[in-house]
Amino acid sequence: MGLKTPLYQKHLDAGARIVDFGGWDMPIQYQSLLEEHHAVRQHAGVFDVSHMTIVDVDGPDAKAWLQYLLANDVEKLDVAGRALYSAMLNDTGGVVDDLIVYRRVAGYRLVVNCGTREKDLRWMNEWARDWKVSITERPELAILAVHGPESIDKVCQLLTPALADSVRALGNFRSLEAGEWFIARTGYTGERGLELLVPDTDAEALWDQLLQLGVKPIGLGARDTLRLEAGMNLYGHDMDDSVSPLAANMEQTIAWEPATRQFIGRAAVEQHKRDQREGRLPILTGLVMEERGVLREGLRVVCLVNGEERDGIITSGTFSPTLKHSIALARIPADSTVCRVDLRGKLTPVRLVKPNFVRFGKKVFE
């Protein structure tokens, strides 16, 4: 028996198969993962992601402290509502977690992974000792992610006309607050959509209303195939405490400037940057295999680097329901040219592509 979100009974009602996910009893799929995946790419789907951890950071030092805690710079959040994706690094430049930080009218809101909750809170509290910040977990909030080309229209049908107008006007990585509701244009699918952070007492009614409008419930299985098609990393698979963000396709999330800003892990990732220039840091790449078969996490990748064979590894792999063939993320030596994957002892050629496969329902790589 694991932890349950306020929507647990709704998942059972919708026919979900429940699995343990980081200590939570979560829906892996309802009827068909493939149908759920296509519903998000073509129409609209709703995910219960209430297991994720919401942490509010307030106090006079909130901004300065986050500038120290995070590799990205909350200075970029020039107005309330803006959001930023960032890594939180350790002293060796490994990724403690990846998260989204939202600027609120006063203070900040962070959404971190569920599997790293305890570690993250311990880490944050440890580094907060000498700062005037309060770190407050918000377990009483549920999160419903509504994604797909029709998602914003569907959600707006449930809002007052004035609020609906504001939500339609939200840009990507922007959020707004309306009473106790926090509505953000963020997500993990590569489609348009919203994440709705609402009091858990509102969650069931919101879920029912979305389903009545034809929004399909989507399990964690399709959440994974959608995020992988979008080339988005999954913590604990594509990166972790031992992996540099520079070896996890997260370089864009490090704010190097201003050079005077000290942040945890800065010295280490600066060394990683030098290693990278000398070709000594691996890269996280996209792999495409158009033959039959499925690339899976953990499979060995045999890479040709300057005429020598060296090993890489698949960090996430799946069958892509949109593309109808397999895709993967893999960590391989820099300067790899030809790569083959060890599929049951058979070395099968794969193509290297930028780690971004599908956006807005369409193939994006050549």
Added chain:
Amino acid sequence: MSSFPDNLKYAATHEWVRVEADGTCTVGITDHAQELLGDIVFIELPEDGASVSAKQEISVVESVKAASDIYAPVSGRIIAVNKTLIDSPEIVNTSPYGEGWFCRIQPGNAAELDALLDADAYAKICE
């Protein structure tokens, strides 16, 4: 809930066997197996005409989530394979005991059939 038809025999590795009137064995994977695998996207079929021994790996099923080996429930020779599954593997999800059959085996040792499970015994190991 998975179904466990009474007229079939089962292997603990989630294959089913139907003994036909002519003594040949039709083989597939169980409803419980297809449920666990979820949406099936590729099937590597057994080789038509091959001689196989019981518990030998004869096929691979790939779903979105996992790859799974399929084992011969009995020894013998493979006398037919269901080629429809190459282009339409999802049939195994919708009809695991019907159109989603994998192959037919001419059994070499009928005694092996007695070692397989009946529906009740198989249902118990799926609990």
